[in-house]
Amino acid sequence: MIPTINLSFEAIVQSSLFVILTVLGLAIIIIALQGYRRNQSRPMLFLALGFAAIIVPELAMTVITRVVDISQFWTITIYQVTNVFAFLSILYAITMEP
Amino acid sequence: MSEECDVETIGSVLEDAVARSILVHAQSDPVSASALADHCDVSTVTIYRRLETLREHDLVVASTVPERDGNHYKVYKTNVRRLSVTLTEDGFELSIERTDTPADRFTRLIEEL
Numbered sequence: 579m580i581p582t583i584n585l586s587f588e589a590i591v592q593s594s595l596f597v598i599l600t601v602l603g604l605a606i607i608i609i610a611l612q613g614y615r616r617n618q619s620r621p622m623l624f625l626a627l628g629f630a631a632i633i634v635p636e637l638a639m640t641v642i643t644r645v646v647d648i649s650q651f652w653t654i655t656i657y658q659v660t661n662v663f664a665f666l667s668i669l670y671a672i673t674m675e676p
Numbered sequence: 677m678s679e680e681c682d683v684e685t686i687g688s689v690l691e692d693a694v695a696r697s698i699l700v701h702a703q704s705d706p707v708s709a710s711a712l713a714d715h716c717d718v719s720t721v722t723i724y725r726r727l728e729t730l731r732e733h734d735l736v737v738a739s740t741v742p743e744r745d746g747n748h749y750k751v752y753k754t755n756v757r758r759l760s761v762t763l764t765e766d767g768f769e770l771s772i773e774r775t776d777t778p779a780d781r782f783t784r785l786i787e788e789l
Binding site (some may be wrong): 609610612613614616617619621622625671672673676 | 774777778779780782783786787789
C-alpha cells in the first residue's frame, strides 16, 4: 500500500507561487550584489539588503510557523516590521548619493 | 562602467598580437581556448598563457560550460568595450570601459534615480 500525499489545490498554488517569488527575489538580490561588487556601488548594497529583508523573513517564517505555533497576528506583525526595514533600505538606496 | 588603469601595464598586455587577437575574437560570443588556438594559429599553451594575463587585468572573463558527460570546459569572453588614453598634467590616464552586464545596467539605473 503506497501512501498517497493529498495535496489540495490551494496548497499547490500557494507553494508554487512561494517558490517562484523566492527564486525571482533571490535573482534580484544576486544581480544587485554583483552590481555592488563590480562597481563598488553602495546603493546597490542597500538595495540588495532591502530585497533580502523581504525574502529572508518570508522564508524563515514559512519554516518557523511549521515548527512553532505562532498566532496570525504575530506572523503578520513580523512581516510588516521587516518590510518597514526593507522599504527604508530600498528608499535609502535610491535617495543616497552614490 | 569605467575605471582608471595603468597605461604601461595595459599597454604591455596589448603589445602582444595574440592577446589582441583573443580580445577581437571573443568580443561577441564566449569562445573556448581550443577555438581561440585554431583562430590565432598558435598552441593552446600560448593561448592559456595569454588568457591568464588578460584575466589578471580583467580584460577577459571566464565561465564554465557544463557538459552532459561531466567534462566541463571553460569559455572566455572579452570584458572591455573601450580603452581611452587622456593626456593630463600629471601624465597619461587610461580608462577602461567594461562590457556591461545586467548588474552594471541595474547599478546605473539605481544610481541615476
